[in-house]
Amino acid sequence: MRVKRRRFRLLTGLVVLSLLLACGVMCLRSLFSLPYREAVEREAARFGLAPSLVAGLALAESHFNAAAVSPAGAIGLMQLTPETHIWLSNRLGCEPGSLTDAENNLYFGSAYLAFLLEKFSNPEAALAAYNAGPARVQGWLADSRYSEDGSTLKQIPFEETKTHIRRVLLYRSIYRLLYGLE
Numbered sequence: 210m211r212v213k214r215r216r217f218r219l220l221t222g223l224v225v226l227s228l229l230l231a232c233g234v235m236c237l238r239s240l241f242s243l244p245y246r247e248a249v250e251r252e253a254a255r256f257g258l259a260p261s262l263v264a265g266l267a268l269a270e271s272h273f274n275a276a277a278v279s280p281a282g283a284i285g286l287m288q289l290t291p292e293t294h295i296w297l298s299n300r301l302g303c304e305p306g307s308l309t310d311a312e313n314n315l316y317f318g319s320a321y322l323a324f325l326l327e328k329f330s331n332p333e334a335a336l337a338a339y340n341a342g343p344a345r346v347q348g349w350l351a352d353s354r355y356s357e358d359g360s361t362l363k364q365i366p367f368e369e370t371k372t373h374i375r376r377v378l379l380y381r382s383i384y385r386l387l388y389g390l391e
Contacts, residue, residue, distance in 0.1 A: 234387065241383050244273050245286070245311050250390070252315045256323035261390035262332075263319055265380030266339070269373060270318075275311040284308035287318020297321055331361050333374055340373040 243249065243264055253260040270288040271277035283290050285308040289297075297317050298305040306313040325335040329346065338346040346362075349355040355364050365371045384390045 237383070238387055241268070241380070241387055242273070243384065243388055245315060246388070248312045248315045252312075252319035255316075256319045258319055258323055258326070259381070259391050261381045261384040261388075262377070263315070263322065264384045264388075264390060265377045265382075266322060266336075267315070267318070268380045268384075269376040273311075275314065276309055285314035285318075286311055287314050287321070289314065289317055289321065293317075293321060297324075300324075329360070333378075334360065334362055336374045336377050337362060337365060337370050341367055341370045 245267070246264075249264050249267065250260045252258075253263045267273055267286045270283075271286050273286055275286055277286070277288065278284050279288055281290070284294075289308055291308070294305050294308055294317055297320055301320060305317075308314050308317075322335065322339060325338045325343065326332065328343065329335040329338055329350075334346055334350065337349075349362060349366065350359050355366065356362055365374070
């Protein structure tokens, strides 16, 4: 009788734990939705990026709000400035299109992230450049107060940029866990 009771308690505990975990994942998915998943995966693949990184960046930049406009004038999901958008369209040899169009913004934002990852071999430096600007990050990398080797930032002087990088990397991990994105 005791063995049956123990088994029942163990089985009941496992069922309750499974339900809690399932509810937890569902709740987390509602907090960390992925509304443009197909476009995120397509543009990430096009530019050789991890979809989880693109999704994490879009969440950190705009919470996937295609109409978002920052105080600095950055627009859309990936928060691109019109100047960067025009520069990218010239570099890629294509028409700029609308920055408030989610798929267009994901295309150009992914292209820009790929460019920065190529320019700055360190992912954290590339994310810092996405947030604070490439020229500023080049200056930090050349300054021994912020970089010992010229490619890795040991310190970032802008709190907003430090927080931004942490958010993007956290969101990337969450998208990997919740959606199985690379």
